[in-house]
Amino acid sequence: MSTHRRVLIAIDGSENSFMALSYYAQTAHRESDQLIFAYAAEPPSLPRGTGASLLAETEAYAGMMREAVERGKELGQRIRSRCQRLGLHNATKFVEKLSSQAGPVIVDVAKDESVDLILLGSRGHGTLRRTILGSVSDYVLHHAHLPTIVVPFSEGSRKSSTASRKSSTASRKSSTASRH
Numbered sequence: 001m002s003t004h005r006r007v008l009i010a011i012d013g014s015e016n017s018f019m020a021l022s023y024y025a026q027t028a029h030r031e032s033d034q035l036i037f038a039y040a041a042e043p044p045s046l047p048r049g050t051g052a053s054l055l056a057e058t059e060a061y062a063g064m065m066r067e068a069v070e071r072g073k074e075l076g077q078r079i080r081s082r083c084q085r086l087g088l089h090n091a092t093k094f095v096e097k098l099s100s101q102a103g104p105v106i107v108d109v110a111k112d113e114s115v116d117l118i119l120l121g122s123r124g125h126g127t128l129r130r131t132i133l134g135s136v137s138d139y140v141l142h143h144a145h146l147p148t149i150v151v152p153f154s155e156g157s158r159k160s161s162t163a164s165r166k167s168s169t170a171s172r173k174s175s176t177a178s179r180h
Helices: 015-028 051-085 102-112 127-133 136-143 155-179
Strands: 006-010 034-041 091-098 117-121 148-151
Parallel strands (some): 006 034, 006 117, 117 148
């Protein structure tokens, strides 16, 4: 059996998903691993008008699609940057699919890429909310049929990311004020 693993990390740009990447780096990382990042990009709503309004909506739709592609590229850059900061120099692949349902995308990518392990961050929904809304992690756990690690989002990491965002926001406000 080969020591080469294919590891899928579900990523959506949230701090929760980056927690899964950090967890991988700290506890599961092997130099020989190939990392596959799966991203479910929310597709814009299809145009529904007629005549001139359909043309305007179609142009708006094309613009939203370009924005979705750009968000995917930016996320790919953020992932590469985070991997470098974590000291991960593994071969990587970024798979983006248009879908409003992340669970099936993760399972499909896992099958298509023949992965050995899946990591994803938990949103931390309570039992009632998870029952009503469904849960990406529940879906993956029940449909992937692969070893899956669901990384909880801890309060400590939430506080540090909130402090980081506040600092970043204050910095942007300061630079904006100095330009005016």
